[in-house]
Amino acid sequence: MFNSAIGKDFDYREEFMTQVSMTVNGQAASGDVEGRTLLSTFLRETLGLTGAHVGCDTSQCGACVVHVDGKAVKSCTMLAQEAAGATVDTIEGQANADGSLNVIQQAFQDHHGLQCGFCTPGMVMSAAALLKENPKPTEAEVRHYLEGNLCRCTGYHNIVKAIMAASGQDAEAIAAE
Amino acid sequence: MYNFEFEKPTTVADAVAALGGDDAQALGGGQTLIPTLKQRLNQPGKLVSLTGISEMNGVSVDGGVVTVGAATCHADVEAGAGAYPALAALAGQIGDPAVRNRGTVGGSLANNDPAACYPSAALGSGATIVTNTREIAADDYFQGMFSTALEEGEIITAVKFPIPDCASYQKFLQPASRFALTGVFVAKYGDNVRVAVTGASEEGVFRWAEAEAALSANFAPEAIDGLSVSADGMVGDIHGTPAYRAHLVGVMTKRAVAAAH
Amino acid sequence: MPKDHGIGAAPKRREDLRFLTGTGNYTDDINLAGQAYVYFLRADVAHAKINGMNMDAAAAMPGVVRIFTGADFEGVGGLPCGWQIHSKDGSPMHEPPHPVIAQGKIRYVGEIVAAIVADSLEQARDAAEAIELDLEELPAVVDMKAALADGSALVHDEVPNNRVYDWGFVEENAAATDEAIKNAAHVTTLELVNNRLVANPMEPRVAIGDYTRHNDESTLYTTSQNPHVIRLLMGAFVLGIPEHKLRVIAPDVGGGFGTKIFHYAEEAFVTFASKQINRAIKWTSSRSEAFISDAQGRDHVTKIELALDADNNFTAVRTHTLANMGAYLSTFSTSVPTYLHGTLMAGNYKTPLVYINVEAVFTNTVPVDAYRGAGRPEATYQLERVIDKAARELGVDPIELRRQNFITEFPYATPVALEYDTGDYDATMTKLEEIADLSGFAARRAESEKNGKLRGLGVNCYIEACGIAPSNVAGALGARAGLYESATVRVNATGGVVVMTGAHSHGQGHETSFPQVISEMIGIDESQVEIVHGDTGRGAMGMGTYGSRSIAVGGAAMVRATEKIINKAKKIAAHLLEASDSDIELKDGTFSVAGTDKSIAWGDVCLTAYVPHNYPLEDLEPGLEETAFYDPANFTFPSGAYACEVEVDPDTGEVSVQRFAAADDFGNIINPMIVDGQVHGGIAQGIGQALRENTVYDENGQLLSASYMDYAMPRADDVPFYEVDHSCQTPCTHNPLGVKGCGEAGAIGSPPAVVNAVIDALQSGGHDVTHIDMPVSPSRVWAAMNG
């Protein structure tokens, strides 16, 4: 492909290029990927969905969590081609149809469950997976479930509170403001 | 990552055929392999995903044996192995929920990380590792850290766990990775008790014979009193000295016996 | 009744809307047309001479645009150090060059040896593997004591004994302090390590250089806490680009904690190289790279002595500290163990004599610089640990020993050069006793013991100094930068307000809290105020956000600019209302003439400023925009008291934090919700330091804790809900908002509470343990218990 900005051909490696299709946030999405293309890279770079973040390269931080076929996965630890044909949900698709924040997102805002926002997409997607499995988790269950989601800003206090509030529990009673 | 070709067969036969070529490698859940590839520590020409093979997926119970398809993810084992509660509980302690939704039994046993959880369940249960060509007894399967009886191109298709009278897995977390700093799996089959230890030894998962003998005679936490494993050959790293790990083997074994049900 | 707007209210954060919907704009989310990628080939040995490099094969690989080495940077400046320290003997510190790319010698694992620019990152990485290095390995210098010994290998040949400086403070106190210690009724001594940490903001660093030929302008997009400072340092000291040709943009930044203050080689590289190849260049750090290239924090080895008289009054404190600088002097590295640490060694106590000696040392490790708290956690930890040890040696209550020695009269001049303006340490301690329910501790301990656990309580105080200032004093002490902040307040014709601040938010919520101040001052709705930050092309000048300075310094600048706006607007209103400006009052967005019913709305005055038909043009310029620079008269001094309760499992040595309470005095509070969040985050980092986090090098200078597989970050289930309170408020006397800053307190105050609690637990179980170095890991606790 000729690139006018640099006045020469880009040497994309055509090797192992395949088209991959999936349903992302309810819409058909497809693009060319290599064997090694990660789902996180496909979402961020091919589809421009930069909500899933990449915070590590050892699969520990959870900033990249999305749902594949309804289950939370680390999109940095899954190949784009492994998600071929799957239903993928990301933070960009979480808000209500009218654009307002969904219950979990709203609880994060109400309870100041985010500061820099970098871990937030992964936190919200993990929280959504938890509440689907366990609609009224205890504090200990919430903390345990977040084992794969690191946050350096909040000290977790308000994240745990937000998730409990999103589950309809009285977060104020559980942890004083 | 170096680039590679990707293939996702739907039968074991096709997977074996795909793995026959040069430098092809099996891909389970990728929870170990993908991070390794990111570090460029490995350069397969082709990855053959096993997760699309339905005959390798799922948990079944038959005649006192729980059979787990090798491509079954940890979360499905946690949910499906109710007939063997200690096994289900172990699966539920691996990594975190997102890892458990991808990582597989087969991948864990093939990798045989010295701090992984599953090897202790397989060895502690006297499980049988079923591959595309043969069945391997757990006692013959583990051959030191990251090393197993698997041949080039051989894939694990299932693991058969005999259901014990009671069992428990006790894991002391390595605080960073949350793998086992030391984990002990204890299972009681009639008069025969098996004790498998992971995370502690430089040789990877091992059976603690003395404890097995003592517990076979008297299945009670006190039976461990006075027993100890030697610190020689235990792992020493920034998270714990060999002596500390040797000590934890005793503590975790006692706790496993107390918790076994 | 809590307020619903303005100062003291807790409106929800407006920035959350984009962060919660995945529409934030972090640097890695930016991709420029035709951008190339750089991969940095980093040293994998700690100390070596570079005898040669063969890049022929690499340069010929597909996609490679150009490979840069140290030779390309000869004649280009090195990375500057922003604070010059003088040793006791008056000599200036050693300040060897800090090259962008290693020149002739490698000094730490992670140092950049070559930079490969290619069409894709993977191609750049492929090429990096084809570079052949001819290295002559040298013995690595890792341990500080060994580094100082005669005959040690030298990190920089021109720095004898690897000693950067040998600083004494306050030198005039030295002899008297020695004498007081000699004559004391009791001296408690403690040797301890303040463990090296990696800051680990969840967003790794990113830098994109973009040179545009048509206007000869360079733009750098970077994950920085202070884009203006980067523009100044990089433009003036490294690349020689005038500031009007250089724009630095730090968009949404995913946490900083200090490590995104500094000017890094990668930023200078992409800016420099983009011009060379006339194409944008992007670098995104992997987490693995971050562990070996982000400046690290802490790493002090200290001996502290506390002298007491027969009545348990503190009579003197003497310390000796070795401070690890790593292989090069990072931007503010030299100030951390000195002016940010030594000056705080009086703590909350009226100890008459304090003397600090700090030797800073080069080692073949990643450079060390400020990390949340920077110097103040190190000071607090030593002091609060040694007081705790003294209380145990003397058999007195640790809280009472502290109370007895509290400073109670303000302003108070410490023996280490600070003047505390306000504070009430007794009040925060009393508040702590209440919120931590200390009276219920005995019952909780009994309960733990029933379950086979040991329970301990640790209490401590802290004081810190925020918003380093004033600039002239800092300059006299060696600072090479100003420490003011600027703000431009632009009122639009229809009354909306845009504030351009030099402060930068990377989680602190300025977009929400700054408008609260404007709303309070003018009486317009917060939604009418927009905050612009993070772009040198849009704001005058700024020093950025660190040292808990945003509201105390940046907020004060905004207040000053807004005051100018209000003054001018009053003149316009006076003209319109045909009154004298001294009679004009502004309340709730309306100007009125005192004692009359004549009034005019804020919006009408603003419109008049831009449509000056009925306007005093001969006395007043049209328009409504003002800039202010605020240089504080002094530091601010937040303080507080913290309590931690832990359970120790005697079988495994595992420590679990059961309760944590913090009573802080931050002066006035703008947004209590945000303040709570800042404290929570700081406490988790402090618990992380105390129990989990450690940065460990082997004797060859290889980092052993080089990923999250081995560097233990605190997780949700490592911490409890925290009890935090900031109702004790002694407002700062010298800034217009009476605020003190709250960003670092949690990280400063919490480590000693945790360690004091562990020692208390072990002693309650009959173990004769007086100290365990951080991180207090299960393995270390078990070893201590088993002597």
Ligand SMILES: Cc1cc2nc3c(=O)[nH]c(=O)nc-3n(C[C@H](O)[C@H](O)[C@H](O)COP(=O)(O)OP(=O)(O)OC[C@H]3O[C@@H](n4cnc5c(N)ncnc54)[C@H](O)[C@@H]3O)c2cc1C
């Ligand atoms: C954050 C995190 C935390 C973790 N914590 C734990 C923990 O606490 N305890 C624990 O035990 N593990 C832990 N793991 C590892 C996890 O359990 C992995 O899932 C497992 O080790 C590998 O399984 P996999 O299916 O992902 O295999 P892959 O990563 O896909 O493969 C691993 C290796 O096995 C081979 N392989 C895969 N499947 C087969 C097969 N059927 N037959 C033959 N070879 C095969 C592959 O070729 C590769 O060499 C953690 C991982 C992460 C990322």
Ligand code: FES
């Ligand atoms: S980026 Fe996926 S776990 Fe860290």
Ligand code: FES
């Ligand atoms: S909000 Fe910054 S990392 Fe969680």
